[in-house]
Amino acid sequence: MKKFSQLALPYIIWSIIILFLPVLLIAFYAITDSGNAIVNFNFTLQNFVKFFTDPDFLLILWRSLSIALKTTIICILLGYPTAYFISRCKDRTRNILILLITLPMWINMLVRTYAWIGLLSDGGILQSLLNLLGFKSTQLLYTEGAVLLGMVYNFIPFMILQINTSLSKMDKSLLEASSDLGANRFQTFWKVTFPLSIPGVISGIALVFLPAVSSFFIPKLLGGGQYFLIGNVIENQFITVGEWNFGSAISVIMAIVMMVIMYLVRYVEKRNSGNRREKKV
Template sequence: MRINKFRLMTYPYIGWIIVMIVVPMLLIGLYAFTVPGNDVASVKFSLDNFARFATDAVFLKVVGKSLWIAFLTTVVCILLGYPIAYIISKAKGNKSMILILLLTLPTWINMLVRTYAWMGILQEGGVFSSICAFFGFEGVSLLYTDFAVTLGMVYNFLPFMILQIHTSLAKMDNSLLEAASDLGANRVQSFLRVTLPLSLPGVVSGITLVFLPAVSSFFIPKLLGGGQYVLVGNVIESQFLTAGDWHFGSAISLIMAIIIIISMWLTRKIDVQPKKEN
């Protein structure tokens, strides 16, 4: 009896999930496998949308570039984020709290506003080009380049990576490091053999949190990459908002979802499992 009463409390949540997640997902599936009929009511099943995507080299190139930029962003985030997270986790008492606060402080400001700020910094006549001009390099503009887009993404998504890695480092039992030291490992060996492998789960969830938004972001490439700069997020956006082809847009979304699921599955494979020796 009691259990059933508690179960009642989950109903609003289940309802929310159905309305806000399951139904839209089903709609995307429905749109992706259909083409527009003569009127709204008639629905024709077809794989045309997928065929169009697979046969058009332009779309494949866009997907390839999106994955590449997202991959680059993730790698840079790991390389920058790990040392920062390590330093924060080793900081004592209040220091680590202050560092985390400083890290998350910018995220309180709207992402769009912060990305606009980068436009100001990178464009010709902006802060960066003024500095270059001071050293005699006139008219330098980094805006509308791969570099600008990657920079924007790293800037926006780095905190997620740092926080994930920091969490896994902070909850690590200090006695494990003492044990490593006791067994003859110096600091470097302790790090490589104990700290690093034990923090991998944090890195993996960091990758998830950076790679996912990076691969589907559309306003960062739009603002920092310029009107001609197209990533897959922009294609989907234009299919829905400009071209009005919801069917094709849904198909691309579905394809991206599958690609992301596969890449995440591959990442999970490197997650820590006690190695089985034979």
């Protein structure tokens, strides 16, 4: 056993270098002044004070959380019926449908987002279709709707796959027992199917909300720089402005926000599983 643990040592070191060292470097930049030398540096919390005392940054943070929440809700409303339909299909049909859902994910997310520019821009397919229907003055690209559409398109497969996994693992005998006890289809769904699929819904929420709240290239491409989110602020601080310390502070703030959200999601999941055990007892 000791020899096997020694074989794992290089992988542990490599993981520390790849995963933890960049995080520590960002945390170090966040609590130091800009322009510090390698040896002489001053610790400060001014970067965090600057963020929380500027109403513009707080507005952008709220906008990011808002659009991430909207994206998550839309993904649930569209993804749950889709996952439910897939779980009710035969194995061969289910595998084909899952393949169709995951197939676009084989293409880089940036390329898929660029494709929407051609669809939503003036002279694009969707714009031309709206013109035929009489909506000639409708602006599709560089709007909040375009950003929301790009978010939902890129992240909804995670919601569908997670919910479908929970529904597929569900014991079908419970549905038969519910029917034998006189429950109709709606009652069976609400009392049996939906509660058992909640772990998949919660996992899907985590996989959709977290990347949506920190996304930067989707609002940049589909929003045209007019719809600024917190991810764009971080990118701008690092690449354009050169304020690595302030950008690192915002990154740390977003990391804390994400950890809090993950803790809440985990807490709800544990509480829900505990309630199910109590009902069984």
